[in-house]
Amino acid sequence: MKFVQAKEEQLPEIINLYDNVVQVMNENGIDQWGEDYPNPDVLKRDLEEGNLYLLKKDGKIAGAVVLNKEYEPEYKQIPWQDRSGNFLVVHRLCINPSFQGQGISKILLDEIEEFAKTHGYSSIRLDTYIPNEKAMNLYEGQGYERRGKFYFPTHQEPFMAFEKELIHS
Template identity: 30%
Template structure:
């Protein structure tokens, strides 16, 4: 298993993973991610913010990061966190607990960047995800209504309940 930055050549595979995630979200009656276009993913890759966990020469898991997230975290964002977005597991690798590997990686990455927190969010009151993220060490901070979602992807505009999770490094 190997964690590394995504490359432009990974865009088709990432978009397939996003579609598999949308299919699962529809099946489980969850908040469904919008379609992200190539240019959106390309920009994140060029900025070094798309990551992948590779196993057996295949992307087993993919996620994006940010170093600020004012629209979601408001005043809690003090330039002190790594924000994880769109964790997406390849259907062939689901059930392997990759969130724990992502957390180990994120702790190291956050320390290298001088950050104090690892943060993530999800939409809808999803009890299974609450349990999943808290089992990986995140504190569940509660359900919040986002006030200004105009610059966020569409699914944030359609769903009022935003669940916030935080892991403090020290």
């Protein structure tokens, strides 16, 4: 498997990936994402800013994620452990539905952690919709610690903020 920065010519495939993921999430009663998000404009911006990364397996996109230092205003109320200001934020992490159930999400999180360490970050922050039990269990199982609940105005249910402090070897 390869963890690579997305290229412009991959954008149609990436948009299709997120559309498929949203459909599967909605079919499973998880309305974390919808038709309006993540939309092609958001994904195009991620790509143009160089923040969109892919996990490729056998030439296909197995997973995708956006990595940067940007965060939502709601993050300001969270009691983060790492106060250095040197954190990486994970956005729009998804696994291709045809690769789900193969441990790809754990591999992608390992790649994100390696990326963060290589680039000198001291911690990783991310969040997920609390009704998304698979994601909640995944993050806790990979050593991420719950830091607090918050609400986005577009959702009825809360989100959980997670953090993982990194140990550099």
